[in-house]
Amino acid sequence: MEKLDKKKLLFVSLMIFSMFFGAGNLIFPPQLGQLSGTNMIVSLGGFLISAVGLPVLAIAVVAKAGGLHILASRVHPKFALAFTVLIYLSIGPFLGIPRAASLAFEMGVSPFISTTLTSSRMPLFIYTLVYFGIAFWLCMSPSKLVDRFGKVLTPTLLILIASIFIFSLFKPIGAFSAPTGDYGQFPLLKGFLDGYMTMDAIAALNFGIVISIALKQMGVTEEKSLVSNTIKAGAIAGLFLSIIYGMLAYLGAASQVRFGATENGAQTLTNVVFYLFGQKGSILLGVIFSLACLTTSVGLLTSCSQYFAKLMPKISYKTWVTMLTISSTIFANIGLTKILQFSVPALTAIYPMAIVLMVLAFANSFFKGSSYVYLFTMVCTSVVSILDALSQFGLKFSLLNHLPLYSKGLGWIVPAVVGALIGFAYGILKDGIVERNKDLEPNETGM
Structure with missing residues (x-):
């Protein structure tokens, strides 16, 4: 088996980290820390399960399956096409990429311009043109992402975030306060649900293509080596994410009493940075947000373009990058508030299906890869998650209120388990009937 040296493996890990670490990854941990207070460690544990554990699991299962489309085909070929396209569009040009660009503007540029200009759409339009111009240039050479991200951009981002945390140790911000709301009653569960909003578990399903190409550029071509190195790099990236999340959550928890x-977490982080570094902190914060959002956008643009180029080979990768960059620019100019209004329902619909698909892939050997388990589980899960998403647009379905854990945002769990059991039982029953018919065939022929 081909082995990647430690230095190259580290650079690939840093590239993966940079693709994950975007807008939500910066703002959600400080908010979690502020609201969880003395329960920060427990809430952070739940957050790490969904914001780090699930993405790393996604990287592993997609690598072992040979790609997201192949993995989703275990449910049904038509489902695989629809689900994969939906995943790439939602995490890409329709939600994930525009959200990153809009937040980068809000945190990196908006504080430096006047109120009059802020109310105008022109600054955002000019910023997104420059932002996506740089992203487009980076996407044109996907083979160079490891060098540009792993060796330059990601280390810079890590140093900047670590400097804020280290400086807070020498200039203490404040003490932890009492937890509020669900962070007091259900800190682990609330942290887990907060991890949804990073969108990383869905993004991880997409990034397999980029990781695979990067490893092949380094000479890793054997399938077993690709899978092994992908999982190792994903695990190391997860470790970096956990450390940074811990730092950001601590900063948020320490800020509650003082501020x-x-x-939201963006305001929390702004207060902390201004307290530690004064007005100059706005520049530091702007650079951090811009770097984080840009690297994520490039990773998403690259993975989406590579997928669609493979799906429709008549249209080249570069053409897809161009089209997706233009569409992302258009959607980014809608504004962060409107983007967030659509992102929550979209995640509500897609995330449960993505989680269930990953869990089933992980437990595949237990039920011997039965297609019925995949099919029934996904049907039950998708019905609940889609209805739940529609309810956030004003369509009420009273039946959902009777589902266990629905009030906690996990109403899909019991239906998913029921679907898996039904699929497992149906598979055994059908296989038994098939075997019985085979046994009867010789007798019937002999008669």
Whole structure:
């Protein structure tokens, strides 16, 4: 088996980290820390399960399956096409990429311009043109992403975030406060649900293509080596993510007493940085947000373009990058608030299906890869998750309120388990009937 040296493996891991670590990864941990207070460690544990554990699991199962489309085909070929396209579009040009660009503007540029200009759409339009111009240039050479991300951009980002944390140790911000809301009653579960919003478990399903190409560029071509090195790199990236999330959550938890409650993690982080570094902190914060969002956008643009180029080979990779960059620019100019209004329902519909698919792939050998288990489980899960998403647009389905854990955002779990049991039982029953018919065939022929 081909072995990748430790230095190259580290660079691939840093590339993966940079593709994961975007807008939500910066704002959700500080918010979690602020609201969980003395329960920060427990809430952070739940957050790490969904924001780190699930993405790393996704990288592993997709690598072993040979790609997202092949994995989703275990449910049904038509489902595989629809689900994979939906995943790439939602995490890509329709939600994930525009959200990253809009947040980068809000945190990196908006604080430096006047109120009059802020109310105008022109600054955002100019910024997104420059932002996506740089992203487009980086996407044109996907083979160079390991060098550009792993050796330059990601180490810079890590150093900047670590500097804020280290500086806070020498200039203490404050003490942890009492937890609020569900962070007091269900800290682990609330942290787990917060991890949804990073979108990383879905993004991880997409990034397999980029990771595979990067490893092949380094001379790793054997299938077993690709899978092994992908999983190793994903695990190391997960370790980096966990460390950074811990730092950000600590900063948020320490800020509650001094600054009080804020509307979101971006404001929390802004208060902390301004306290530690003064007005100059706005520049530091702007660079951090811009780097984080840009690397994520490039990773998503690259993976989406490579997928669609493979799906429709008549249209080249470069053409897809161009089309997706233009569409992302258009959607980014809708504004962060409107993007977030659509992102929550979209995640509500897609995330449960993605999680269930990953869990089934992980337990594949237990039920011997029965297609019925995949099919019934996914049907039960998707019905609940789609209805739940529609309810967030004002369509109410009272039946959902009777599902266990629905009030906690996990109403899909019991239906998924029921679907898996039905699929498993149906598979055994049908296989038994088939075997019985085979046994009867010789007798009937002999008569």
